[in-house]
Amino acid sequence: MKSKKELIFEAVINHIKTKGLLRGLTISEIARKADVGKGTVYEYFTSKDELIAETLIYILDESSRIILENENTKLEFRKTLCSHIQVVMDISQEYTNLDMLIMTEDLGGLLQSNIKQKMMDKIIGIKNKYHSFLNSIFHKGINEGIIRQIEDPYITFIIGNLIMSSVTYYFHEEHNEKSDIEFINKVYNLIIKLLQ
Numbered sequence: 001m002k003s004k005k006e007l008i009f010e011a012v013i014n015h016i017k018t019k020g021l022l023r024g025l026t027i028s029e030i031a032r033k034a035d036v037g038k039g040t041v042y043e044y045f046t047s048k049d050e051l052i053a054e055t056l057i058y059i060l061d062e063s064s065r066i067i068l069e070n071e072n073t074k075l076e077f078r079k080t081l082c083s084h085i086q087v088v089m090d091i092s093q094e095y096t097n098l099d100m101l102i103m104t105e106d107l108g109g110l111l112q113s114n115i116k117q118k119m120m121d122k123i124i125g126i127k128n129k130y131h132s133f134l135n136s137i138f139h140k141g142i143n144e145g146i147i148r149q150i151e152d153p154y155i156t157f158i159i160g161n162l163i164m165s166s167v168t169y170y171f172h173e174e175h176n177e178k179s180d181i182e183f184i185n186k187v188y189n190l191i192i193k194l195l196q
Contacts, residue, residue: 005044007034012055013095027051053115057122063091064126068133077141078188084137085163085184092167131156138195147195159191166190 002010011033015025027048031038045051070087134156141147150156166187169175177183 004034004036004040007036008041008044008051009055009058010034012051013059017095025052049115053119057119059095060122060126063095064129066091068129077137077144077146080137080140081191082184082188085167085187086180088163088167089170089180089184092171127157127160130160134160141195147192150195155194159194162191162194163187 008030011030012025014033015030019025025048027041028038030051031041034041041051045054067084067087070084075083131153135150138147138150138156142149166183170177170183175183177186
């Protein structure tokens with residue numbers, strides 16, 4: 001059974017999925033959608049800013065947990081990396097509109113500085129874990145002789161961004177790939193070119 005706080009998070013997420021943005025989001029509407037009283041929302045969150053930030057942190061936590069727990073150490077490099085790209089695609093579909101929201105909404109203007117700092121700290125922590133995760137995948141490729149040793153940690157950062165932005169592009173822009181598999185192979189081959 002879900003906690004009231006989780007129901008509130010889900011109400012915010014559903015609002016963003018259906019409306020595609022944060023405008024129009026009110027505590028009253030979220031309370032109604034979560035089937036809790038408005039006072040209950042304020043038991044967990046002191047303001048709408050905090051509710052938005054905590055929901056985004058909740059999404060980041062859930063997404064990163066799924067990504068970081070999904071490495072299959074028994075698979076070869078290509079299958080591991082392609083599986084990872086598929087997981088990122090699945091998460092992007094699960095949280096439709098959230099990637100675009102983060103890129104297009106002025107979240108900085110919506111949130112108080114202490115809440116922004118909490119979000120930034122969370123994002124930095126997740127990025128560090130994600131880069132370690134990618135490096136463990138790349139280590140397989142190095143051991144299999146598919147890619148060369150990565151000397152510059154900035155390369156891992158670029159490839160992580162390449163995966164995330166490619167998935168966003170795939171779901172929000174017109175593209176030539178006819179299937180998810182074709183897209184995944186294209187991203188994989190681009191990463192290989194960068195790492196050889």
